[in-house]
Amino acid sequence: MSPLDDLSPIAACCPALTARADIEPYARDWSGRYAHPPHAVLRPGSTAEVAAALRACAAAGFAVVPAGGRTGLCGGAVPRADGPPAVVLSLERMNRIRAVDARDFTITVDAGCTVRAVQEAAAAVDRLFPLSFGAEGTAQIGGALSTNAGGIRTIRWGNARDLVLGLEVVLPDGRVLDDLRRVRKDNTGYALRHLFIGAEGTLGVITGAALKLAPALRARETAFLAVPSPAAALALLDRLASNGAELIGFELIGRWPLELVRRHAPRARLPFALESPWYVLLELGTAAAADLRTPLEAALAAAIEAGEAGEAVIAESEEQRAALWYLREIMPECNRAEAPSVSADTSVPVSAVPAFLAEVEAALAARWPEGKLIAVGHAGDGNVHIALQAPRGTPREAWHRNAEAIEDMVNRIAVAHGGSFSAEHGIGQSKRHAMAALRDPVALDLMRTIKAALDPRGLMNPGKMLP
Amino acid sequence: MSPLDDLSPIAACCPALTARADIEPYARDWSGRYAHPPHAVLRPGSTAEVAAALRACAAAGFAVVPAGGRTGLCGGAVPRADGPPAVVLSLERMNRIRAVDARDFTITVDAGCTVRAVQEAAAAVDRLFPLSFGAEGTAQIGGALSTNAGGIRTIRWGNARDLVLGLEVVLPDGRVLDDLRRVRKDNTGYALRHLFIGAEGTLGVITGAALKLAPALRARETAFLAVPSPAAALALLDRLASNGAELIGFELIGRWPLELVRRHAPRARLPFALESPWYVLLELGTAAAADLRTPLEAALAAAIEAGEAGEAVIAESEEQRAALWYLREIMPECNRAEAPSVSADTSVPVSAVPAFLAEVEAALAARWPEGKLIAVGHAGDGNVHIALQAPRGTPREAWHRNAEAIEDMVNRIAVAHGGSFSAEHGIGQSKRHAMAALRDPVALDLMRTIKAALDPRGLMNPGKMLP
Numbered sequence: 001m002s003p004l005d006d007l008s009p010i011a012a013c014c015p016a017l018t019a020r021a022d023i024e025p026y027a028r029d030w031s032g033r034y035a036h037p038p039h040a041v042l043r044p045g046s047t048a049e050v051a052a053a054l055r056a057c058a059a060a061g062f063a064v065v066p067a068g069g070r071t072g073l074c075g076g077a078v079p080r081a082d083g084p085p086a087v088v089l090s091l092e093r094m095n096r097i098r099a100v101d102a103r104d105f106t107i108t109v110d111a112g113c114t115v116r117a118v119q120e121a122a123a124a125v126d127r128l129f130p131l132s133f134g135a136e137g138t139a140q141i142g143g144a145l146s147t148n149a150g151g152i153r154t155i156r157w158g159n160a161r162d163l164v165l166g167l168e169v170v171l172p173d174g175r176v177l178d179d180l181r182r183v184r185k186d187n188t189g190y191a192l193r194h195l196f197i198g199a200e201g202t203l204g205v206i207t208g209a210a211l212k213l214a215p216a217l218r219a220r221e222t223a224f225l226a227v228p229s230p231a232a233a234l235a236l237l238d239r240l241a242s243n244g245a246e247l248i249g250f251e252l253i254g255r256w257p258l259e260l261v262r263r264h265a266p267r268a269r270l271p272f273a274l275e276s277p278w279y280v281l282l283e284l285g286t287a288a289a290a291d292l293r294t295p296l297e298a299a300l301a302a303a304i305e306a307g308e309a310g311e312a313v314i315a316e317s318e319e320q321r322a323a324l325w326y327l328r329e330i331m332p333e334c335n336r337a338e339a340p341s342v343s344a345d346t347s348v349p350v351s352a353v354p355a356f357l358a359e360v361e362a363a364l365a366a367r368w369p370e371g372k373l374i375a376v377g378h379a380g381d382g383n384v385h386i387a388l389q390a391p392r393g394t395p396r397e398a399w400h401r402n403a404e405a406i407e408d409m410v411n412r413i414a415v416a417h418g419g420s421f422s423a424e425h426g427i428g429q430s431k432r433h434a435m436a437a438l439r440d441p442v443a444l445d446l447m448r449t450i451k452a453a454l455d456p457r458g459l460m461n462p463g464k465m466l467p
Numbered sequence: 468m469s470p471l472d473d474l475s476p477i478a479a480c481c482p483a484l485t486a487r488a489d490i491e492p493y494a495r496d497w498s499g500r501y502a503h504p505p506h507a508v509l510r511p512g513s514t515a516e517v518a519a520a521l522r523a524c525a526a527a528g529f530a531v532v533p534a535g536g537r538t539g540l541c542g543g544a545v546p547r548a549d550g551p552p553a554v555v556l557s558l559e560r561m562n563r564i565r566a567v568d569a570r571d572f573t574i575t576v577d578a579g580c581t582v583r584a585v586q587e588a589a590a591a592v593d594r595l596f597p598l599s600f601g602a603e604g605t606a607q608i609g610g611a612l613s614t615n616a617g618g619i620r621t622i623r624w625g626n627a628r629d630l631v632l633g634l635e636v637v638l639p640d641g642r643v644l645d646d647l648r649r650v651r652k653d654n655t656g657y658a659l660r661h662l663f664i665g666a667e668g669t670l671g672v673i674t675g676a677a678l679k680l681a682p683a684l685r686a687r688e689t690a691f692l693a694v695p696s697p698a699a700a701l702a703l704l705d706r707l708a709s710n711g712a713e714l715i716g717f718e719l720i721g722r723w724p725l726e727l728v729r730r731h732a733p734r735a736r737l738p739f740a741l742e743s744p745w746y747v748l749l750e751l752g753t754a755a756a757a758d759l760r761t762p763l764e765a766a767l768a769a770a771i772e773a774g775e776a777g778e779a780v781i782a783e784s785e786e787q788r789a790a791l792w793y794l795r796e797i798m799p800e801c802n803r804a805e806a807p808s809v810s811a812d813t814s815v816p817v818s819a820v821p822a823f824l825a826e827v828e829a830a831l832a833a834r835w836p837e838g839k840l841i842a843v844g845h846a847g848d849g850n851v852h853i854a855l856q857a858p859r860g861t862p863r864e865a866w867h868r869n870a871e872a873i874e875d876m877v878n879r880i881a882v883a884h885g886g887s888f889s890a891e892h893g894i895g896q897s898k899r900h901a902m903a904a905l906r907d908p909v910a911l912d913l914m915r916t917i918k919a920a921l922d923p924r925g926l927m928n929p930g931k932m933l934p
Binding site: 184435446447 | 568570571572573593614615617621622625626628629638642643644645646648649650651652653654655656657658659661662664665666670682685701705708709710711712713753754755756757762814815816817818845848849850885886887888889890891892893894898902906907909910911913914916917919920921932933
């Protein structure tokens with residue numbers, strides 16, 4: 001019997017797509033680097049349907065590739081050509097907000113809700129769901145949890161992991177782990193939720209989550225400033241953090257990506273000429289009706305006095321604030337409009353950011369002098385994204401022949417500084433070789449032990465994450 | 468060969484105690500409820516010695532009971548009479564602060580450092596290690612992580628788990644997992660550290676930890692007030708939290724435990740007569756040089772106006788602040804001085820605290836009308852400790868014959884409200900029956916799968932946590 005003959009019991013579990021044209025969008029993610037069509041796309045509408053689908057796939061020997069908004073950058077939600085025949089399990093129809101409790105600062109949602117839908121449901125009851133990143137309008141919360149997404153607010157509220165109180169998970173054999181707890185303190189055995197968060201669907205399928213909320217922000221101040229160096233930016237960060245400034249974002253931006261914004265984003269308005277090698281976009285925010293402006297101005301004045309900052313603007317209106325954040329948000333598109341680039345996803349301890357950047361810049365320039373360094377990211381938590389961009393006109397395929405070598409160079413420098421080669425995008429397919437090369441062998445062995453114990457047949461998202 | 472003949476290769480790994488008098492203190496914890504002497508006490512001074520000890524114990528078939536300050540209340544660090552012969556592995560000699568990095572807001576420590584030693588090392592560089600609870604002067608950080616300790620600051624900085632960036636763990640076979648990372652963002656595979664945090668030594672021995680620090684507090688305000696009911700207390704909490712008050716503690720206290728403080732703590736000074744059924748001790752704190760007094764006074768005035776609070780005092784000096792906290796800290800001793808009691812360790816969603824307390828009070832009074840309800844705890848995160856106290860003069864043994872029935876009654880009410888029967892003390896030996904009775908069977912099965920995969924011979928702290 002061919003794999004396709006086995007499809008009928010699986011497709012009977014829940015609505016399914018099997019026509020080639022319908023399946024095509026599920027063959028790839030935003031990276032554009034991986035593409036392979038599944039045998040079918042299952043679209044369950046309930047936890048019970050997910051459970052039935054996983055039981056049927058286990059019985060038929062099909063691999064299950066869970067997929068959310070497919071905004072991943074590492075091929076984690078894309079089927080592979082090798083291994084068992086695969087179906088994509090799309091959570092898109094499971095998009096209910098199950099409950100919002102303002103008094104408890106919690107929200108309980110289906111895994112297929114977009115991150116933005118969760119933000120909006122929280123805002124409707126004067127609460128903030130702090131997880132925020134570029135793809136939030138499309139990315140689904142199940143995927144964001146399965147990759148332990150980061151983003152611009154990590155400096156204040158942590159990663160996706162830190163926002164989870166409880167999970168509902170369908171296990172590889174179709175059993176349902178109902179661990180949707182909403183308590184802040186719970187020590188009843190191993191912290192099972194933390195196994196599935198960041199596991200990229202290799203241990204089961206997250207179908208629901210109970211999440212923490214914060215009070216809605218009542219005061220916000222946003223500043224954009226030129227800084228002479230990463231070290232100066234971090235001195236400013238230290239000045240703010242040590243004095244209890246209500247930092248909710250701290251982005252470090254190199255000149256080149258801003259130059260690309262100037263070139264390719266006609267709507268962008270740069271507040272001043274790009275004469276400095278580095279820039280900082282920072283934001284303070286609090287739920288109190290507090291004056292954040294005075295302490296921000298004082299901190300910036302002190303920073304300018306100390307030579308840590310040059311020109312600086314503070315947004316005077318919501319419109320100006322949006323315009324400043326637009327500079328940051330439009331960057332990936334402008335980078336792509338200019339020329340192909342190869343990106344890493346590194347983090348280092350915050351104090352190591354300047355040395356890390358200096359070493360990366362020197363090493364990349366020595367080997368690929370024609371490349372342009374794009375450095376931009378969440379410096380407040382040590383997560384600066386490095387990309388090396390080809391000269392204009394270079395074909396993507398040609399530049400991407402350097403991909404593994406570029407990534408490896410950047411990753412090794414990060415790891416030498418006590419850092420990580422996967423800060424917030426996950427491993428998927430693209431960083432499995434880095435896992436093999438750079439992760440501690442004892443840690444890898446433990447991960448394989450866990451995988452074998454929970455998914456002994458190896459049908460959950462095979463060929464992802466673990467090398 | 469008897470077990471004692473096997474001791475020599477184990478005792479050769481590291482300094483060991485084998486004389487009966489030396490071993491005796493390691494036979495019990497603070498609960499006083501469990502006591503059983505180990506065959507020996509191993510006192511390794513390094514991670515390598517811990518690894519050698521675990522290899523030797525595995526070879527000889529000895530169970531390993533890791534122990535820190537032995538301030539646990541559930542018998543987790545006490546050997547058992549059943550099962551394989553056991554040694555206690557005490558981390559007390561591993562008490563080095565390995566590194567403090569103020570700029571990165573991190574500290575890296577040996578597992579045997581006391582919680583207070585970590586606090587003090589942080590304070591020395593103008594930083595705060597926020598974990599704080601009654602036993603902090605004796606409890607060791609390895610034990611605090613192994614039980615995922617909570618305490619009075621959870622409302623602001625989370626549980627012990629939330630303060631961990633990386634861990635060093637010796638596995639049951641003696642291999643060392645070196646995962647002492649200090650980065651804020653890291654998605655390189657399964658979050659192994661979260662398996663060992665809260666695992667009560669059943670999967671391996673935590674030997675080191677990289678922990679998060681916060682900026683030192685520059686402003687603090689502490690208030691003590693009478694409230695008419697738990698619902699009124701939570702209305703005040705909501706008023707403060709929704710408006711971004713910098714809450715770092717929110718304790719709800721029943722009248723009876725305060726009455727016992729009045730009786731048994733001559734040094735205690737109650738700020739006013741105990742005419743209200745409930746009281747709140749709350750604290751605001753921030754690293755900013757901010758005025759917290761004005762917003763606190765405004766919030767208290769609004770709460771009094773709304774009938775949520777009656778008499779209230781705000782500490783006017785460090786001495787007064789200490790005197791207010793003394794009322795809370797001396798409570799366990801005063802309770803013990805009065806009469807024996809049976810305690811639970813429950814948490815519920817914050818909004819469920821009033822209904823939970825009302826049901827508990829009614830149910831306990833109906834069955835044990837002679838008992839006195841002690842309700843005191845961290846209401847800001849839904850964690851109110853319930854104890855039922857015997858009439859004065861009742862022998863401990865007599866009252867503790869009710870222990871399982873009292874705990875079971877309180878635990879079931881908590882679970883019915885979506886709560887937990889083990890909020891911050893762990894499971895140890897005392898709550899294994901609750902695990903069996905009240906925890907989801909799928910969750911229990913997953914935990915057993917993980918235990919069998921990581922500790923296939925079952926030598927790590929057997930008879931603890933898992934039922």
